[in-house]
Amino acid sequence: MLRRAVTVRNRTAHDNRKEFAMDITQLILDDHHEQRRLFAILEQIDRTDVKALAAIWGRLSAFLEVHAEAEERHFYPALLRVGTGAGGKPNADAETEDAIKDHNEIRDAVAAVARHPLGSDGWYAAVAAANKANSEHMGEEEREGLADFRHNAELALRHELAVDFATFEARHFAGVTPVDKDPKAYVEANK
Ligand SMILES: [Fe+2]
Numbered sequence: 711m712l713r714r715a716v717t718v719r720n721r722t723a724h725d726n727r728k729e730f731a732m733d734i735t736q737l738i739l740d741d742h743h744e745q746r747r748l749f750a751i752l753e754q755i756d757r758t759d760v761k762a763l764a765a766i767w768g769r770l771s772a773f774l775e776v777h778a779e780a781e782e783r784h785f786y787p788a789l790l791r792v793g794t795g796a797g798g799k800p801n802a803d804a805e806t807e808d809a810i811k812d813h814n815e816i817r818d819a820v821a822a823v824a825r826h827p828l829g830s831d832g833w834y835a836a837v838a839a840a841n842k843a844n845s846e847h848m849g850e851e852e853r854e855g856l857a858d859f860r861h862n863a864e865l866a867l868r869h870e871l872a873v874d875f876a877t878f879e880a881r882h883f884a885g886v887t888p889v890d891k892d893p894k895a896y897v898e899a900n901k
């Protein structure tokens with residue numbers, strides 16, 4: 711422990727920065743994994759255990775809303791500035807517009823779950839639809855926006871945004887009010 715402390719003190723500020731850097735693309739990937747994990751947990755709870763279903767879905771639905779909002783505040787504006795379409799779409803505008811449209815669809819799919827009694831066939835179908843919308847979006851986001859950002863954003867920016875992203879999620883861990891955004895207007899406002 712002492713040896714490590716001495717080693718770190720002897721390093722330059724530049725080296726220390728590298729050692730302790732975070733990366734917003736990794737935080738987003740980690741969140742995606744947690745979302746997949748929570749959907750999988752829901753599949754393994756007895757459908758009559760409505761208290762457990764309510765608790766896990768409550769956590770997952772709040773997390774989906776906070777994650778999308780955190781990306782819209784701290785990831786996509788930066789992608790619009792530095793992205794080049796390296797993820798496959800013609801440019802970062804197209805990547806972002808598509809992601810915002812997907813976020814709206816996920817919000818709508820999450821809201822639809824609340825219209826069904828917990829544990830009913832309709833509830834499971836609505837959860838499955840939310841899972842499908844979210845998983846299609848995550849796959850695309852990982853291949854496009856995140857890939858583009860890794861190609862074009864410097865480590866210092868990725869760290870700075872990771873701090874902002876983690877702070878936003880920590881402050882709003884219990885959820886945010888879901889607000890749909892017009893994809894084209896969002897791109898124009900954040901370029
Ligand atoms: Fe997203």
Ligand SMILES: [Fe+2]
Pocket residue numbers: 738742777781848851
């Ligand atoms: Fe995401």
